[in-house]
Structures are given as structure tokens and as C-alpha cells.
Amino acid sequence: MEPFQFKSQENLSLRQRVINDIKNAILHGHLKPGDKLKELEISQQMSVSRGPIREALRDLEAMGLIVSSPYRETMVADVRKDEVVDLLIPVRLQLEMFAIKQNQLKMDDTFFDKMKIIVDHMKIAADQGDLYELVEDDIRFHEHVLALENSSYTTQIWSGIVNRLRLHFIKNTSRLTDLQKVVNDHIALMEVLRTGTIDRIETIWATHIQDEDCLLCFE
Amino acid sequence: MEPFQFKSQENLSLRQRVINDIKNAILHGHLKPGDKLKELEISQQMSVSRGPIREALRDLEAMGLIVSSPYRETMVADVRKDEVVDLLIPVRLQLEMFAIKQNQLKMDDTFFDKMKIIVDHMKIAADQGDLYELVEDDIRFHEHVLALENSSYTTQIWSGIVNRLRLHFIKNTSRLTDLQKVVNDHIALMEVLRTGTIDRIETIWATHIQDEDCLLCFE
DNA sequence: TCATGATCGATTGTTGACAATTTACAAAGC
């Protein structure tokens, strides 16, 4: 039995909370590409001064979720299809394979236990037909792999890319037919990660990422 | 003959100037990985309030040049060699090839004229043995290719990666023997871009990027 | 008619003061 332990207080900075709020609004589709983001308006709605808002907007810009031009306007970013296919997907694959190749030794039981928890959670989301939560778990799964790599810059690029993929996803997808397939795919990924060779992992991984991202983007 | 044209006034925001200053200090090696960056100190030295400084630091973090932890410290980032070889170089290649494949039609005479100016400038820098300026031109050359692509996010990732490559470069290189080779390489790149097939371009490009980045990193 | 200049409202950029947090270090208790 584990000894009792307090959970760390979620004492996020205002800036971080603003980032989360806006990010959620975008990824839930409440804010759409082209929508304007005005500092004063947001600041009043959130009861936060403009300072943290400004910093949050800069961060969101770096995350690829918004674009801004000086003294002019800030708005939710848009993503073209060719960027998804020719840039985001290949680079994403490269990043994940880098993390895997570089850290095969670090994939111990603890690693796979945590991964399994994510997959189990995915299954629940799929059964309930909760698409948003399923996507969140999907991302958690791959982020768990990325986290093997110490370089925080790797994660930074990766999440920027995933953000943009999602941006395109929420714009173009209406319904996703087979939620169960997503779960099964990830079970297979976990399996090959545990037992497969690097080459085999790369094959499966490439298929999965192209398949999934395309599935989300072209339907 | 081109019509006369004024250069746009460099009326940069304070934030942008702070970014440039700190970036230069890092890329010139005046600030080294691990060096602490304190808001108040910088603010006093530059005679600018802390606001723009803070925003600049956030931007530099997104550019991969510094790392920070809340309420704690902000310092110049470090880059590991395996990140350079296995991540930065391959992703960089992917990005540049994306820009090239996507925009072959846009490479008109104007495009190559501007490219030639950069190469000429490079030659001067090489003759004068000005390594820093040569590197700057090198980056301008590739940035010129990247600029073909409208998606600003492409450039954003790319320059982050180049920043980190340079970060590693200035740490590890003492002298670069053959500056002239860099110039000749880029002349060859320009040539193949003008006349070669995609496959041929990709081959040459891959060799160049791996060669150059490695040259800088392993000597 | 149309280029130029003036003005205004909306929005972003900048500032200096104040609040919150962390770390290091000294004091107190065992």
C-alpha cells in the first residue's frame, strides 16, 4: 500500500490558466480560425489584467494556434491541407521515431504500465462515444512516448505540430465512424513497442500516424 | 532595372529589439548555455521596463534559445549532440524539401536574382574570413528558400531549429578551415535548384545539410 | 475626381508600483 500523499496544488500562474482556457476554446471549436482575439475583451471576461493575457497570446502564437500582426490584430490560426500532409505528418513521425530510437532502454515496466492506463482510458472514451476525450487520450499516448526524451525542445516542436493537426482536424471532421479502431490501433502500437524491432516499429508507427492523421483530415 | 524603392523603416517594438539584442548576445557567444537571465538586470541595462523584457524572454524560449522555470530562473539553453544529429538535421532537411517541392513554380528570375545577391555577399564574407557573417548569409540563403512557403509556421519551426543548431555550433567550433567551400557549396545548391530534378535536388540538399551541420558540430 | 491631410475611436505597446513565490540562511526544538 502506498503511503498517503497530498496531490500537488494546481497553483498555475494566471498566464498558464489563460493559455489553457484559450487553447481549450480553440480546440473545442468555440473559437474558429479567423476569429479575432482582443486583449481587453479577454481580460474583462476573465477578470485578469492585460499583462498575463498578452503573454499567453505570445505563447499561443509560438504553439501555432494563433497568428498576430503588431498593433493590428490577433486571430485564431488556420491550417492548409498540404501543410498537414507534406509537413506536419512527416515531421511528427520523425520526432516520435527520434524519441523511440533514442530511448529504447528507458521503456521499462513502469513505462508500459502508465501507457496501459492511457489505453484503458481510451477504451472507456471510445465506448462512451466521447470523441474529444478520445483524441485527448490519443495525444497523451504519444506524448508519453515523447516524454522519454529529455530535451524539452523536442516536446515543444511536437506539441506545436499536434496543435496544428488538431486545428485542421476540428475544422474538417464532422464524425468519426469507428472509435474502436483507434483503440485497437494503439493496443497494437503498444505491443510492437514492447516486442518489435526498430524497423518493425517504424513501419507500424508510420502507417498509424499517416492513417490516423489522414483519417481525421480527409473525411 | 528595378524601380527605386525605400527600405522600410526599422521601427521595431521594444520587445522586438530586446529579442534581437539577447539573441545576438547568445549567437555571438557573449552569453553561454547556463548563463542566467534576470529580468531586472536586463531591464536596467537596456533602460526598458520589465514588461517587454518578459515578453521577449517568452519568445526566446519559444525559439529554443533559453529555458525557464516559473518563479525560479531563466537561462541560456543547451543542446546535446544527439539532438543535433538525430533530430535537428533530419527535421531541417524535411522542412526545406517541403518548401522546395511545394513551390517549384515560384522560383522565377527574381527569386534567383535575390539568391545570387546573397551568395555574392557570402563570397565577400568568406574572403574577409568573417565567419559570423558567413553563417548569417548561409542562413539567409536557406531562409530565402523557406520564404517561398506562405505558411509562417513553417518558418517558425525552421528558425527554431536553426537557432538550436547555431547554439551547438558556437559552443563546439573553434575554427572553420575552409570558408571558400561553404560558398562553393551554395553555388552548387543554387545551380541544382535552377536546373535539377526534384530527386537530384533532394540528394544534393541532403548531402549539404548533413555535411555542413556536421562539419560545424564535430570538428 | 482623387490624392492629401486631419481627426477620432479602437487596440496594442510600455511603464512603474505592488503582490506572490522561491531560495538561502538563521533560530529553535529535540
Place this chain on the structure above:
DNA sequence: GCTTTGTAAATTGTCAACAATCGATCATGA
């Protein structure tokens, strides 16, 4: 001596007022 608890200095986070900039609108004059 060792751990725990209080305190102070350094640093970052937040705020609200002020300044600068932009686009739209309208007036002016050749």
C-alpha cells in the same frame, strides 16, 4: 548534531494607468 520552522532578500508574477499606433472617416484643395 540534526531536523524543523521562521525570516529576509532576490526574483518573478500581476495590475492599472498612460503612450503610441493603426484604420476608418471625413474634410480640403488642386
